[in-house]
Amino acid sequence: MEKRVTFRGWLLPLVLIAPQVMISAIFFFYPAGQAIWQSLFIPDPFGLSARFVGLGNFEFLISDKYYRASFITTAVFSLLVTLCSMIPALFLAVLADRLIKGSGVYRTLLIWPYAVAPAVAGVLWLFMFNTRVGVVSWYLGHLGYDWNHVLNGGEAMGLVVVASAWGRISYNFLFFFAALQSVPRSVVEAAAIDGARFWRRFFTVILPLLSPTAFFLLVVNIVYAFFETFGVIHTITAGGPQQSTTILVYKVFSDGFVGQDLGSSAAQSVILLFVVGLLTVIQFKYIEKRVHY
Amino acid sequence: MEQRSGMVEKRGMGLWLTHGFMITGVLIIFFPIWLAFVASTVTQPEIVSPPMPLLPGSHFWDNYKTALVSGVNVPVATMLMNSLIMAIGIAVGKIIISLLSAFAIVYFRFPGRTIFFWMIFLTLMLPVEVRILPTFEVVAGFGMLNSYSGLIFPLIASATATFLFRQFFLTIPDELAEAARVDGAQPMRFFIDIVLPMSRTNIAALFVILFIYGWNQYLWPLLITTDPEMNTIVMGIKQMFPSGDDVAEWPVIMATSILAMIPPVIVVVSMQKLFVRGLVDSEK
Numbered sequence: 001m002e003k004r005v006t007f008r009g010w011l012l013p014l015v016l017i018a019p020q021v022m023i024s025a026i027f028f029f030y031p032a033g034q035a036i037w038q039s040l041f042i043p044d045p046f047g048l049s050a051r052f053v054g055l056g057n058f059e060f061l062i063s064d065k066y067y068r069a070s071f072i073t074t075a076v077f078s079l080l081v082t083l084c085s086m087i088p089a090l091f092l093a094v095l096a097d098r099l100i101k102g103s104g105v106y107r108t109l110l111i112w113p114y115a116v117a118p119a120v121a122g123v124l125w126l127f128m129f130n131t132r133v134g135v136v137s138w139y140l141g142h143l144g145y146d147w148n149h150v151l152n153g154g155e156a157m158g159l160v161v162v163a164s165a166w167g168r169i170s171y172n173f174l175f176f177f178a179a180l181q182s183v184p185r186s187v188v189e190a191a192a193i194d195g196a197r198f199w200r201r202f203f204t205v206i207l208p209l210l211s212p213t214a215f216f217l218l219v220v221n222i223v224y225a226f227f228e229t230f231g232v233i234h235t236i237t238a239g240g241p242q243q244s245t246t247i248l249v250y251k252v253f254s255d256g257f258v259g260q261d262l263g264s265s266a267a268q269s270v271i272l273l274f275v276v277g278l279l280t281v282i283q284f285k286y287i288e289k290r291v292h293y
Numbered sequence: 294m295e296q297r298s299g300m301v302e303k304r305g306m307g308l309w310l311t312h313g314f315m316i317t318g319v320l321i322i323f324f325p326i327w328l329a330f331v332a333s334t335v336t337q338p339e340i341v342s343p344p345m346p347l348l349p350g351s352h353f354w355d356n357y358k359t360a361l362v363s364g365v366n367v368p369v370a371t372m373l374m375n376s377l378i379m380a381i382g383i384a385v386g387k388i389i390i391s392l393l394s395a396f397a398i399v400y401f402r403f404p405g406r407t408i409f410f411w412m413i414f415l416t417l418m419l420p421v422e423v424r425i426l427p428t429f430e431v432v433a434g435f436g437m438l439n440s441y442s443g444l445i446f447p448l449i450a451s452a453t454a455t456f457l458f459r460q461f462f463l464t465i466p467d468e469l470a471e472a473a474r475v476d477g478a479q480p481m482r483f484f485i486d487i488v489l490p491m492s493r494t495n496i497a498a499l500f501v502i503l504f505i506y507g508w509n510q511y512l513w514p515l516l517i518t519t520d521p522e523m524n525t526i527v528m529g530i531k532q533m534f535p536s537g538d539d540v541a542e543w544p545v546i547m548a549t550s551i552l553a554m555i556p557p558v559i560v561v562v563s564m565q566k567l568f569v570r571g572l573v574d575s576e577k
Contacts, residue, residue, distance in 0.1 A: 003400060003463065003467065003470070004467050005470040005471045005474065006400055006401055006402055006470075007400050007401055007470075007480040007483075009403075009480070010401070010404060012397075012401070012480060012481075013397035013400075013401035013403040013406075014397075014403060014405075016393040016394060016396060016397035017393070017397045017398070017409060019389075019390045019393065019394070020390045020391065020393070020394040020452065021394075021409065021412070023446060023449060023450050024412060024416055024450050024452060026431065026446075026450075027428060027431065027432075027446050027447040027450035028416050028424070028447075028450035028451060029412075029415075030427070030431060031427035031428040031430075031431055032424045032427070034424075034427035034430070034431075035424050035426070035427050038426075038427065088318070091318075092315065092318050095311050095314050095315045096315065098311050099308070099311060099312070099315070102312070106315055106319060107565075108562060109319050109323070110318075110319060110322065111562060111565065111568075112322075112323070112326065112558055112561075112562070113322060113326075114561060115554060115557035115558040115560070115561040115562075116326070116554045116557070116558070117508065117509035117510075117511065117527045117553065117554070117557070118509065118511065119509075119511040119527050119528065119530065119531065120509075120527060120530065120550050120554055121325070123530050123531070123546070123550050124325040124326065124328070124329050124550060125325060127325075127328065127329065127332065127543070127547065128325060128328060132341070132343075132540075133340050133343055133345065133543065134343070135328060135343065135344050135345055135347075138343040138344045139344065166322070166325065169322060170322075171572070174569055174572065178569070230511060230512050231509075231511035231512070231527070234511070234512075234515075234531065235530075235531050252425065252426075253425065253512065256425070256426045257426070262426065265426055266426065266427075269424060269426070
């Protein structure tokens with residue numbers, strides 16, 4: 001889409017876009033280019049020179065069992081975060097939609113967790129499940145379950161998943177609720193007149209109409225789980241125990257900043273870049289088409 | 294919210310059941326925040342001998358005063374100020390540069406316009422986490438570690454807001470620009486008198502989203518603020534945990550967590566309509 005009516009002149013528009021171009025060039029394109037460039041080299045241990053290795057860093061990553069494990073960890077993590085945040089959100093949105101009065105109050109309350117930073121959410125959940133002082137872990141202990149996410153990889157994963165999904169429930173709730181409100185009443189009432197009970201109406205009439213929203217949220221939540229959960233993982237587990245919660249973004253950080261393995265970290269960035277690109281393409285392609293059924 | 298009444302909403306028993314489920318859901322979701330609040334009002338001994346109480350104690354002022362005035366490494370008041378400057382800097386900075394460049398690409402034909410447009414598209418795809426190492430080197434090279442500009446600039450480099458404003462400007466009727474041109478108005482007059490006032494709601498909605506985005510940043514401040522005086526509150530909480538086997542000062546840490554969530558919660562709850570609109574817009 002283009003404007004038919006435009007102003008004349010070329011100097012003014014160039015001045016107007018200059019700040020954006022400069023900031024993007026310095027803090028976006030140059031670093032992104034550097035990441036790609038560095039991924040082709042292995043720096044010597046003193047950082048004085050670098051040896052060109054072509055795709056060597058990538059070949060190494062593909063054959064590295066820790067990197068492959070991190071891929072699987074990320075897949076499991078994002079799948080669980082997406083499910084744990086979308087299903088409760090849908091349930092709450094369906095409930096709120098059935099209320100004529102009061103849904104506004106619930107909505108106001110349910111928005112809260114969205115405003116809580118992932119890193120702060122991490123601290124809150126860490127506090128509840130802390131092995132020494134945590135309330136939940138203490139009561140679990142009394143029920144005979146010995147909670148220890150510091151040693152048990154599965155429990156660590158469970159904790160970072162719940163802490164990451166928590167704030168996301170608010171986000172998904174808002175979108176599901178808006179979508180439910182826009183389902184035409186006449187359609188739902190027609191089904192009711194035909195004798196369809198609530199759950200039948202829900203699965204045959206309402207859910208199909210929600211599918212565009214659900215698909216959109218699916219992609220957005222996966223992107224969130226991939227890239228915005230660093231704070232949760234860093235505060236709760238720092239990737240452990242035995243790397244069982246080291247997702248790809250966390251590994252870029254730990255290999256690059258902690259391990260000082262610059263070439264590998266850069267190569268991992270480039271791989272992530274492709275992952276984001278892929279997700280963006282999927283998002284644009286399908287959301288434009290409005291998936292129904 | 295529109296008022297509806299029809300045959301498919303619940304009444305009687307079903308209505309109470311729905312409210313019951315809803316309240317249970319809200320309570321479960323609120324529990325972590327409630328527990329943090331309780332912990333911020335009791336004493337350290339009450340917490341380290343589990344189970345801690347589930348109702349607030351009487352040390353609210355003590356804990357919050359300790360946090361704000363002395364903190365652990367640095368007073369929390371300082372971190373709050375840093376976060377505020379960073380969040381507002383990101384929101385305002387990004388809105389200004391985006392408004393200007395979106396105006397340029399929608400209302401002008403100039404050399405390089407297409408290239409510029411594709412630049413915008415590219416930046417939409419790359420979160421800061423992915424290009425973190427080279428960006429760190431650039432910022433270090435400029436001597437911007439431990440500075441507000443180092444905290445702000447790399448996070449306004451993507452053109453998401455430009456893209457949004459472009460979409461909005463395209464919906465402004467052509468007749469307005471036509472009339473302005475016939476009247477001999479300068480482009481910047483048109484921008485200030487017509488385009489800006491029309492974009493008010495979009496600007497406000499975007500401000501809400503960007504403020505929270507900036508306030509909640511973690512990894513970037515963690516990397517570039519090595520001086521505790523420059524820590525932001527969200528990343529500073531983790532720094533309050535002792536390394537090794539020492540026991541964490543839970544009441545102070547939890548008071549800090551509550552303080553860290555108050556500004557974004559106020560923004561989201563008080564500007565709920567704008568916030569929801571901003572969310573929907575920015576994801577379109």
